[in-house]
Amino acid sequence: MSRSIFGRLFLSHVAVILLTTLVLGLFMSYLVRNHAVRTKQSDLLVKGRVVSQLLAPDLRQGRVPSAEQLQELEQLAGATLWLIDREGRVIAGTPPNRWAKAFPEAADELSALFAGEAQTWVRTSRRQTDRSIVVGIAVPGANPQTAVLLYASITGVNKAAQAVEKLLLYSLGIGILAALAFALVMARGLTRPVADISLAAARFAGGDYTSRTGATGDDELGRLGRTFNAMAEALAHAEENRRKFLADVTHELKTPVASIQAMAEALQDGLVKDTDQQHRYLGTIVGEAKRIDRLLRDLLALAELEAGALSIVKEPLDLGYFWHEQADRLAPLLSSKNLTLNLRLPNQPAVVLADPDRLAQVALNLITNAVRYAPAGSNIDVTITLSPPNASFTVRDYGPGIPAADLPHIWERFYRVDKARTRAAGGTGLGLAITRELVRYMGGETIAESTPGQGAAFTVTLPLAGHIRRS
Known part of the structure; x- marks a missing residue:
C-alpha cells in the first residue's frame, strides 16, 4: 500500500492528522488544566x-482559635487551614507534612506575606510529590502577627480538568475518524484520475487506438488527461496514415510488378512468337519499371521533406523569366495533348526568394497535373501576381474540376479524385503532396481552388526577395 500513490497520499494524510491531533490535544489539555488551577487559586484567595x-x-485580642473553629472554617473553605507566626512556625491547625515543621518557601516570600501581600504557591509538576495549591494571607491587626494558610491538593482540581479532557478526547476521536474518512476520499479523488489515465495508456499501448481517458476535469490532472487524449488522437491518426500509406504503396507496386512478371514469364516461356508483340511486351515492361522508379523517387523525396533532410538553397528568382524557361522545357509534355500554355505577367518583375531546382519540380508537378485533366486542344493559364510582400503564380486548367468534398484531401499522399483515370495516366499520387511540402520549405504556401465543370487552379505564394533581405 505504501508503494502506491494512493497509499502514500493516504498515509501522509493520516500522519498529518494524527500529529495535528496530538499537538492540539496536548495544547488543549494544558489550557484546561492551567485554567482549572488558576480558577482554584483565585477561589482559595477569596476564601482565605x-x-x-x-x-x-x-487574633487581635491574642486568642488563638480552637481546633473545632478551624475545622468548621476548613469545611467552609473546602481546604486544609492553619495559622503561622512571623517566623513561619505553626501556631494552630494541622498543616500537611511539608508545612508542619518549618516554612518551606523562600524567606522573602514570608516577609512579603506579613507585609500584607497575599502569597500563592502552586506545585503542579508530576515530579513533585506534594502537588498542591497553597495561599497565604496575613490576618489584619493580629497580635502577635499571624497569617492564615489554605491548602488544596491538585488532585481535586484535576477532576474537573479530567472531565473536560475526556470530552475533548471524545471530540478529537470523532474528528480523527471524520478526518480519516475525508483523507480516504481525497486520496481516492486524487488517484482515480491517475489510475484512469494509466489504464487508458495501457490499453492504447496494447493496440487499442480508440482508448481514451475520462479524466478531463479542470485541474492539473484533468489537463494531463486532455493532453493524453490529444496525444492518443494524434498517434491514432498517425498509425492510420501509416497503415493507409503501406496499403497504398503495396497497391501502387502490385499492378506494375504483376504486369512485369506476367509479360516477362510469357517472353521467357516462348509464348510470344510475333516480333512486334515481343517489342510491345518489352516496352510495357520498361514503362512499368519506370513507373516504379518514379514512385520510389517520389517516396524518397517526400520522406526527405517530412524528415527535414532535404537541402533547400534559396536565391532571388524572377518568376517571369522562370516561367518562360519552364514553357520551353515543358513544350513536349504540352504537345502530347495539343495544349497551349498562356503566360500572364505583371507590369514589373516579380523577384522571389526560392530554390530554382525545387521550384522547377513544383512547376513540373502542377503542369503535369493540369495536362492530365485538361481537355485536348485546350489552354493552361499561368498567371503571375505581384502583391508585396509576396508574389504568386496560379496554374489553371479547364478540365472537369475537383468536387468540393475531395478538395480538402488532394494534398494527401496517394489521394485520387478519379482513381482509374489517374492510374492510367501514370501518376503516383504523390505529386501534390510533394509540391506543398517543397513550397512550405521555401517559406511559401499552396492553395487549391476549383469549381466542378470549370477546371481547377493551384496558387503558389512566395516571399519577395527584397522584403526578405530588408526584414
Whole structure:
C-alpha cells in the first residue's frame, strides 16, 4: 500500500492528522488544566480573605482559635487551614507534612506575606510529590502577627480538568475518524484520475487506438488527461496514415510488378512468337519499371521533406523569366495533348526568394497535373501576381474540376479524385503532396481552388526577395 500513490497520499494524510491531533490535544489539555488551577487559586484567595476576616477579632485580642473553629472554617473553605507566626512556625491547625515543621518557601516570600501581600504557591509538576495549591494571607491587626494558610491538593482540581479532557478526547476521536474518512476520499479523488489515465495508456499501448481517458476535469490532472487524449488522437491518426500509406504503396507496386512478371514469364516461356508483340511486351515492361522508379523517387523525396533532410538553397528568382524557361522545357509534355500554355505577367518583375531546382519540380508537378485533366486542344493559364510582400503564380486548367468534398484531401499522399483515370495516366499520387511540402520549405504556401465543370487552379505564394533581405 505504501508503494502506491494512493497509499502514500493516504498515509501522509493520516500522519498529518494524527500529529495535528496530538499537538492540539496536548495544547488543549494544558489550557484546561492551567485554567482549572488558576480558577482554584483565585477561589482559595477569596476564601482565605474571608477566613482572615472571620479570625481577625479573636487574633487581635491574642486568642488563638480552637481546633473545632478551624475545622468548621476548613469545611467552609473546602481546604486544609492553619495559622503561622512571623517566623513561619505553626501556631494552630494541622498543616500537611511539608508545612508542619518549618516554612518551606523562600524567606522573602514570608516577609512579603506579613507585609500584607497575599502569597500563592502552586506545585503542579508530576515530579513533585506534594502537588498542591497553597495561599497565604496575613490576618489584619493580629497580635502577635499571624497569617492564615489554605491548602488544596491538585488532585481535586484535576477532576474537573479530567472531565473536560475526556470530552475533548471524545471530540478529537470523532474528528480523527471524520478526518480519516475525508483523507480516504481525497486520496481516492486524487488517484482515480491517475489510475484512469494509466489504464487508458495501457490499453492504447496494447493496440487499442480508440482508448481514451475520462479524466478531463479542470485541474492539473484533468489537463494531463486532455493532453493524453490529444496525444492518443494524434498517434491514432498517425498509425492510420501509416497503415493507409503501406496499403497504398503495396497497391501502387502490385499492378506494375504483376504486369512485369506476367509479360516477362510469357517472353521467357516462348509464348510470344510475333516480333512486334515481343517489342510491345518489352516496352510495357520498361514503362512499368519506370513507373516504379518514379514512385520510389517520389517516396524518397517526400520522406526527405517530412524528415527535414532535404537541402533547400534559396536565391532571388524572377518568376517571369522562370516561367518562360519552364514553357520551353515543358513544350513536349504540352504537345502530347495539343495544349497551349498562356503566360500572364505583371507590369514589373516579380523577384522571389526560392530554390530554382525545387521550384522547377513544383512547376513540373502542377503542369503535369493540369495536362492530365485538361481537355485536348485546350489552354493552361499561368498567371503571375505581384502583391508585396509576396508574389504568386496560379496554374489553371479547364478540365472537369475537383468536387468540393475531395478538395480538402488532394494534398494527401496517394489521394485520387478519379482513381482509374489517374492510374492510367501514370501518376503516383504523390505529386501534390510533394509540391506543398517543397513550397512550405521555401517559406511559401499552396492553395487549391476549383469549381466542378470549370477546371481547377493551384496558387503558389512566395516571399519577395527584397522584403526578405530588408526584414
